[in-house]
Amino acid sequence: MQVTIREVAKAVGVSPSTVSRALTPGGTVSAATRDRVLAAADRLGYQPNRAARGLITGRTGAVGLIVPDLLNPFFAEACKGAQARARGLGHSLIVSDAERDEGLEMDAIRTLAPEVDGIVLTASQLSAEELGSLRGLTAKPVVLLHRREPGFPSVTADLAEGMTDALTHLHALGHRRIAYVGGPRSTWEARERAAGVEAMAQTGTIDLVRVGSVAPHFDGGITGAADVVLASGATAVVAFNDIVAFGLISRFTARGVRVPDDMSVVGCDDIALSGMAAPPLTTVSVPKAHAARAAVDLLFRTLRTPEVEGEEPLQRVLPTHLVVRGSTAALAAH
Amino acid sequence: MQVTIREVAKAVGVSPSTVSRALTPGGTVSAATRDRVLAAADRLGYQPNRAARGLITGRTGAVGLIVPDLLNPFFAEACKGAQARARGLGHSLIVSDAERDEGLEMDAIRTLAPEVDGIVLTASQLSAEELGSLRGLTAKPVVLLHRREPGFPSVTADLAEGMTDALTHLHALGHRRIAYVGGPRSTWEARERAAGVEAMAQTGTIDLVRVGSVAPHFDGGITGAADVVLASGATAVVAFNDIVAFGLISRFTARGVRVPDDMSVVGCDDIALSGMAAPPLTTVSVPKAHAARAAVDLLFRTLRTPEVEGEEPLQRVLPTHLVVRGSTAALAAH
DNA sequence: CTGAAAGCGCTAACAA
DNA sequence: TTGTTAGCGCTTTCAG
Numbered sequence: 001m002q003v004t005i006r007e008v009a010k011a012v013g014v015s016p017s018t019v020s021r022a023l024t025p026g027g028t029v030s031a032a033t034r035d036r037v038l039a040a041a042d043r044l045g046y047q048p049n050r051a052a053r054g055l056i057t058g059r060t061g062a063v064g065l066i067v068p069d070l071l072n073p074f075f076a077e078a079c080k081g082a083q084a085r086a087r088g089l090g091h092s093l094i095v096s097d098a099e100r101d102e103g104l105e106m107d108a109i110r111t112l113a114p115e116v117d118g119i120v121l122t123a124s125q126l127s128a129e130e131l132g133s134l135r136g137l138t139a140k141p142v143v144l145l146h147r148r149e150p151g152f153p154s155v156t157a158d159l160a161e162g163m164t165d166a167l168t169h170l171h172a173l174g175h176r177r178i179a180y181v182g183g184p185r186s187t188w189e190a191r192e193r194a195a196g197v198e199a200m201a202q203t204g205t206i207d208l209v210r211v212g213s214v215a216p217h218f219d220g221g222i223t224g225a226a227d228v229v230l231a232s233g234a235t236a237v238v239a240f241n242d243i244v245a246f247g248l249i250s251r252f253t254a255r256g257v258r259v260p261d262d263m264s265v266v267g268c269d270d271i272a273l274s275g276m277a278a279p280p281l282t283t284v285s286v287p288k289a290h291a292a293r294a295a296v297d298l299l300f301r302t303l304r305t306p307e308v309e310g311e312e313p314l315q316r317v318l319p320t321h322l323v324v325r326g327s328t329a330a331l332a333a334h
Numbered sequence: 335m336q337v338t339i340r341e342v343a344k345a346v347g348v349s350p351s352t353v354s355r356a357l358t359p360g361g362t363v364s365a366a367t368r369d370r371v372l373a374a375a376d377r378l379g380y381q382p383n384r385a386a387r388g389l390i391t392g393r394t395g396a397v398g399l400i401v402p403d404l405l406n407p408f409f410a411e412a413c414k415g416a417q418a419r420a421r422g423l424g425h426s427l428i429v430s431d432a433e434r435d436e437g438l439e440m441d442a443i444r445t446l447a448p449e450v451d452g453i454v455l456t457a458s459q460l461s462a463e464e465l466g467s468l469r470g471l472t473a474k475p476v477v478l479l480h481r482r483e484p485g486f487p488s489v490t491a492d493l494a495e496g497m498t499d500a501l502t503h504l505h506a507l508g509h510r511r512i513a514y515v516g517g518p519r520s521t522w523e524a525r526e527r528a529a530g531v532e533a534m535a536q537t538g539t540i541d542l543v544r545v546g547s548v549a550p551h552f553d554g555g556i557t558g559a560a561d562v563v564l565a566s567g568a569t570a571v572v573a574f575n576d577i578v579a580f581g582l583i584s585r586f587t588a589r590g591v592r593v594p595d596d597m598s599v600v601g602c603d604d605i606a607l608s609g610m611a612a613p614p615l616t617t618v619s620v621p622k623a624h625a626a627r628a629a630v631d632l633l634f635r636t637l638r639t640p641e642v643e644g645e646e647p648l649q650r651v652l653p654t655h656l657v658v659r660g661s662t663a664a665l666a667a668h
Numbered sequence: 669c670t671g672a673a674a675g676c677g678c679t680a681a682c683a684a
Numbered sequence: 685t686t687g688t689t690a691g692c693g694c695t696t697t698c699a700g
Contacts (some may be wrong), residue, residue: 004693015671020695030669047448051394052693054385055676061449062396062428070417071606076410080431083404092428092449094396096421097414114381115395115426246610253612272405273607276580278587338677349687354679364685386677389692 003046011040023048062092063299064112064119068100072243073271074288078122078145081289085296091117102126113138118299120145120292123189141302145295147188153302153313155295159189159268162284162320163196166238166266169282169322171206174331175236175264179209179229181222181248183240193240193268209234214244222247230257235264235331242267242274242283249277249327260329270323279326287318294318337380345374357382396426397633398450400442402434402457406577407605408622412456412479415623419630425451436460447472452633454479454626457523475636479629481522487636487647489629493523493602496618496654497530500572500600503616503656505540508665509570509598513543513563515556515582517574527574527602543568548578556581564591569598569665576601576608576617583611583661594663604657613660621652628652 005019012019014033021027022037029037040046050061065082067075079095086093096112098105102125112119118141124131131149134142144154170178180197183190190213201208209232214221226248229237239245245267249259257263259279267274270285294316307313339353346353348367355361356371363371374380388394399416401409413429420427430446432439436459446453452475458465465483468476478488504512514531517524524547535542543566548555560582563571573579579601583593591597593613601608604619628650641647 002693006693016693017672017695018670021670024695028669033669049389049693050449051385051388052676053695055383055389055678055693056695058676060385062426070410070414071407073405073407073410076404076407076413079410079413079429080404083429083431087430087445092396092430092446094426095413095417095429096426097417111421112426115384243607243610246607246612250610250612250614273577273580276577276584277611278580278584280584336677339679340677350677351679351688352686355686358679362685367685383677386692387679389677389694390679392692 064116067122077288078292081292085293143299157286159192160196165322167200177207179234179237182213226251264328282328398446398453411622412626415626419627477633491620494530499656501534504570511541513568513571515545516547560585598662616662
């Protein structure tokens with residue numbers, strides 16, 4: 001069997017409650033006793049029983065992470081970051097892949113809630129109302145990652161700024177007619193990125209070609225979008241994210257259009273593969289792991305100091321930055 | 335507060351233990367009582383308390399997954415598969431990223447063990463001895479994924495066969511001098527893949543150029559390996575995995591060597607991006623999600639019917655298959 | 669500062 | 685088939 005506090009107590013010659021106090025951060029024990037208890041616990045290989053502790057404290061020692069799709073390296077990296085930070089804070093991380101489905105996302109929240117101390121909800125597809133309904137569904141704190149919504153603590157990246165930077169970069173290279181291939185219309189992320197693009201278009205410095213939206217994975221109609229870009233006469237294109245950018249480049253290459261010679265391409269996210277592609281992708285870098293760690297930190301902050309009714313929770317916005325690599329080039333003179 | 339079995343019991347007019355029995359799969363209750371209990375539980379919104387249940391049963395309701403690196407899409411996909419299957423079986427999945435470090439992997443096992451009912455250990459870097467020492471370290475069952483070792487249940491892919499297929503494909507295209515860029519020398523996976531390559535070399539049908547090993551991520555010295563391949567006079571190259579293949583192609587492109595016109599490249603794993611790259615990558619497809627699900631299934635099987643001393647546990651080997659895409663072509667006549 | 673006692677929510681003997 | 689009883693390992697009052 002496993003070593004319990006009773007055995008540690010017996011070894012030291014104190015009561016179980018004293019051992020418990022010595023092991024608890026805020027316990028009122030004399031330094032001497034604490035030392036002896038700690039030494040004995042260590043020697044006997046004592047490991048606290050999470051279930052027993054959780055039964056009393058109500059804490060599970062785990063945090064939940066819900067992502068739309070682990071296959072997307074963007075979320076895999078978020079998972080890695082969240083996992084590392086959670087473990088660093090003495091908690092384990094339970095992942096749940098919502099498969100980009102609102103229903104499954106709700107299910108995931110429902111099943112996860114009782115098993116964790118709090119949830120990091122990544123790139124949630126839920127409507128503002130559904131999100132609001134969460135308060136009644138579970139008392140467990142929820143932190144939004146890559147989604148901002150009033151009433152919720154959140155960590156996001158400044159995507160609008162990133163998109164503006166991308167267009168500015170293209171403009172500086174001489175491009176004027178620039179296409180934007182957007183992401184799934186309904187998502188917060190897509191709206192946020194589109195906002196940055198539109199802001200730039202408003203200035204009149206560029207001639208924006210809006211190419212509708214595609215699903216952010218390979219079979220999301222990217223081929224068709226690429227053809228539309230080609231037909232539009234644009235000399236550069238900004239994609240919703242790196243994956244879409246890769247799809248675009250693939251189609252361009254197949255059609256004999258060279259990147260960056262004939263067409264400049266900018267992605268977004270800066271997933272690991274972007275630097276290794278041929279050509280390496282110019283992209284808007286998002287601090288994926290950092291954001292995930294920040295979300296976990298924010299969750300723990302909420303755990304320690306519960307939210308105050310009526311007070312707007314903290315919303316962190318992390319900066320993005322453009323990484324110029326080989327998929328963009330100066331507009332060739334014609 | 336939360337709804338307990340006592341309130342359900344009171345509502346139905348039975349004892350708490352009857353409620354417990356009605357809720358337990360093997361419980362001996364009359365169908366009528368079970369129905370009434372279930373109805374009441376549902377109506378009151380009863381949710382079993384995992385901690386309380388776990389305190390008695392010793393079960394945590396979670397399974398652990400340890401991977402070398404979530405950034406590698408290969409493992410992200412394994413995580414996705416394992417997560418889905420675990421949840422389907424009513425368990426949650428706790429992930430732990432070992433950062434390709436033996437020490438961290440051991441730590442991960444140690445910290446994970448008490449929090450889960452069993453562990454899926456993916457592509458373990460541990461030596462056979464260290465693996466063996468696990469039996470003493472924890473009584474929790476461990477299933478190996480993408481690693482085979484006597485005494486452990488495991489799920490692996492037939493990598494050797496896959497590599498042989500890749501070389502056969504290249505041979506059929508007319509290539510004779512073929513390079514192999516291996517992975518981290520010490521790992522089981524690298525040895526397994528190398529075995530397939532060497533088996534083919536033994537037949538004498540091809541002229542194998544062994545280019546040493548690189549770390550399976552972008553900055554793993556791939557550039558140097560690519561140059562060695564170029565200098566060797568090989569007309570085709572098989573890479574340890576898709577990521578290495580991408581790195582190779584990137585370097586080839588930078589040096590003006592066209593793929594597949596001047597050089598054919600075959601990867602391994604078939605990560606999602608492979609089909610979307612330019613050119614799309616010919617690769618040995620490994621059933622990543624399937625293998626992960628199988629590993630979770632095997633873990634549950636072990637949980638239900640504990641391993642018998644002296645009896646060799648089940649080792650499943652899943653088939654791989656070559657996916658021919660655009661990065662390989664017939665050897666040009668010279 | 670420390671010990672005794674109670675009990676978190678649930679399951680598992682053991683009776684009935 | 686059901687109820688009673690005990691207790692999993694731990695924290696937390698409450699006394700001392």
